[in-house]
Amino acid sequence: DQQVKQNSPSLSVQEGRISILNCDYTNSMFDYFLWYKKYPAEGPTFLISISSIKDKNEDGRFTVFLNKSAKHLSLHIVPSQPGDSAVYFCAAKRAGTASKLTFGTGTRLQVTL
């Protein structure tokens, strides 16, 4: 059972435009959410996170939105840059389980010139 779902395997966006990556979850016990970015032949690297008590967190060009009632979060990248081309993983942590993350299947973002 996939508790964290990223239904779009890929996304293509023009440079300078906004990229929106989506993630849905099913477990209402999740209390912390993270986004990781992965380049080919490298490990995932942490990008941004949000606690379930918030609905938005912003860091430079990256903003994560959380809609708890819909069990949905999204990552906005604006403006998108070619260097943002990578696979993005959504991850979630269940309350009471420090550090144990459940990941989605990833979305491949391609930023075109």
Next chain:
Amino acid sequence: DARVTQTPRHKVTEMGQEVTMRCQPILGHNTVFWYRQTMMQGLELLAYFRNRAPLDDSGMPKDRFSAEMPDATLATLKIQPSEPRDSAVYFCASGLAPTGAGANVLTFGAGSRLTVL
């Protein structure tokens, strides 16, 4: 620049052979995780340790997989015997377990790509 080191980076082996993957976590980190990346499942958690003690290995096929932390600087993941369906990229990650709310940020190694023929 602290990093998680994984060896080997690539391994090709034949079905039935034993495979051992090694991980050196970041010095001072007290949690270590093993994940497997597949196209269908994304990043699956196989096992994790806190202060070298195994906390959860429910994601691991117990009959053929085993994970250990002989000391604080080494984590191992062993597959015996290996099967073609084990072909995947295996990632090790380490972090500092938070004392309060939230989750610690995990630092991942570059992965070990395993191909079982």
